[in-house]
Amino acid sequence: MYKRLVVKLSGQALAGSGGFGFDSDRLTQLAGEVIAARETGVQVAVVVGGGNVFRGNRAEDWGIDRVEADNIGMLGTVINAVLLRGRLAAMGAEDVRLMTALPIDNLAEPYIRLRALRHLEKGSIVLLGCGNGQPFTTTDYPAVQRAVELKADALLVAKNGTDGVYDADPNQVPGARRFDRLGYDEVIARGLRVMDQSAFILARDHRLPLFVFDIDARGAATAICRGEKIGTLITSSEDS
Template sequence: MDQRLVIKLSGAAIAGDGEFGFSSERLTHLATEVLAARATGVQVAVVVGGGNVFRGNRAEDWGIDRVEADNIGMLGTVINAVLLRGRIAALGGVDVRLMTAIPINNLAEPYIRLRAIRHLEKGAIVLLGCGNGQPFTTTDYPAVQRAVELGADGLLVAKNGADGIYDADPNAVAGARRFDRLSYQEVIDRELRVMDQSAFILARDHRLPLHVFDIDAPGAATAICRGERVGTLVS
């Protein structure tokens, strides 16, 4: 069984059926899944996305600079992380720490790698917001970056309604085949979209296992934490 895992949650997972906004039901589901993962004895950190609040790639639609748009997106991750922190604390009565790449001292601790590791070693759930504090990246890259920095044994890439990696879009192609396991090179050769290319290359270079699974499936994250084969493993 792995000892330390990072879970990548998208903003869309918090939005529920809508593209933007928040769903209380979805928030409770995510908090429950994170708590269940921790209950297996694994140290858990969570990188939270912000696409349900604002997406940086919509800068042109709003007539603003891309850097400003990405700044808004990073703030969106903080909103989601504060919501998740509150719900986890209400449900689990466990220590939950929010750390952000951009200092927001009244709401969160600044992200310091060794401090984050210390929180994990003490049994706290660590939520990570603001990506890596830099524009022009989605939260895919910071998710891999944080997993590597924290010495995680793997990254759980939570998808919404997709239970792994397929050879074609299962919603559009009848008979699309799901892969149980892939190598990094197979993902590249088949041009399969797991996450942003820069994030995937970073994972490959550091041999970080990627567990791609459906966050909507109750208990999926917990099963992975217990060493069971769920979704698609890239290693």
């Protein structure tokens, strides 16, 4: 059903229940999900976050400039991406490519769109670090940006502990209802929090479908690759 997908993987997902640092079992699970998705025949790129290492929005807590804090956060995405690359290789994944928006020649290739497309077409798993190389954005925006640039069929937004989009916080409202499908405009009208507003608007403007699902649901990414309905699908009303 799909030729190419981009997965947005938060740093928190690598941290597991602790929310900070790294969890070996979770890393193995995530690597297995990426490998299984690629084995369906779909081309897979992964945008890796860094919130488990450092968050740029904590600049004031550390008494540093926000730009410097965001630079640290971007380096955190590289740490996570190298760790994920290592686990993918250890689990037998061949030809895993790490590309970064900021040049780090000893560790990764620079992100060049046409080169990334060529890697994907050859069947490589492509890991994307450093966001888009600019401060004042979370990895939500570059996840959408890369998906649009790479002409992905959809962006898989892997959430930590949430299996989709609800009409209220399910942790606080027992009767909260999960949506199977939503339109972009309905998400905005309801004030639902899916990702950064700027990232969501970019997805809407380019009619990029978004799958919001729980990363803890084993096999969810693979099921989406096979066209199954998992989590919440956000798309334009014309494509519904």
